[in-house]
Amino acid sequence: MVTSRRWRLPKGSPARWRGRANMSGKPAAKAALQAAGLALLFFSxxxxxxxxxxxxxxxxxxRLVSRPIEMAAAAFVYGLSFWLRAWAWKRYVGKPIAFSVYWRAVLLSLFVNHLAPVKIGDAVRMALLARQPGVSASEAIESVAVMRLLDMAVLGGLTVIGMYAYMHYIPRISLLAAAVAAGFVLTVIVFRRPLRLDRLWRRWRSVFHGWSGAAMVGAVAASWLCEAAVIGVIAKAVGIPLSFGQAVWANSATVSGQIAQIAPGGLGTYEAVMGFALTTVGAPWDVAYMAAVLTHAFKFLFSYAAGAAVLWFWxxxxxxxxxxxxxxxERR
Structure with a gap:
């Protein structure tokens, strides 16, 4: 077990940073996301x-219960996706901290996001890392924010590829909105923290240089490909023979849609977006809905089991x- 110091929410802590960021022109964007989330919830x-x-x-x-080997394999590959994200995160931080810290933080982030009505899992990741010796709150915030930006970039790319392949459409407005959102997050990182652009740029050139950087990006990309395995197994059980590419598209679109989450674990938004994604590859709405509900139930069970295991042992x-x-x- 890794011993760590108590998290005291010092100046520059994740919770305080979140509070300051929320005062910097986010109300309109937040209201738009909540409106989108409500619309998806009603649609669901x-x-x-x-x-x-x-x-x-x-x-x-x-049918799923009668296929224990396939379901166990899906659970293993799904867990591997979070292992890969933890590995990439550790490589980015680059400090002699046990891998179990990153692994636990990623799983607890997943667990909390499936309990809370809003996504605060990233704040949990920041807090757990900042409790480790030799890691400041600003370093923890920066690393989690960069990993989240990398996630967004990979997911966005996979989603756009899928939309072009299966809908014959490139969402120019959505791409512009994503670029603006990414720019906003980067601006918050640079100007809301004691961190200057030149310093951040030097760090990125060092961290993402050569094979090491390619390995990190590859690990994040592979993690999202692994997560698609769950959809593939469950869709097959309900009668939707998805190709691997179709499963990746459905997963990428669904997870991207969770930016409008307003219920624990994205209840409602997940089913609505995945149902739509599966219908674009030929599935009837009733079967697509069943696949979405079962896939989401699987992910809820995994998140609770993983979170409970982490809290039991640590x-x-x-x-x-x-x-x-x-x-x-308190902030609310």
């Missing part, structure tokens, strides 16, 4: 009303989770 409710069939759901569940990590959760509630 309509899908539930039109497409939910209890008998069919039990039938598909029984109970001190609960202090960081509680601290972030309490600060988020």
């Amino acid at each position: 409710a309509w899908l539930t009303y039109r497409c939910f069939d209890g008998r069919q759901m039990l039938h598909h569940l029984s 109970r001190s990590d609960w202090q960081a989770v509680r601290s972030v959760w309490r600060k988020e509630r």
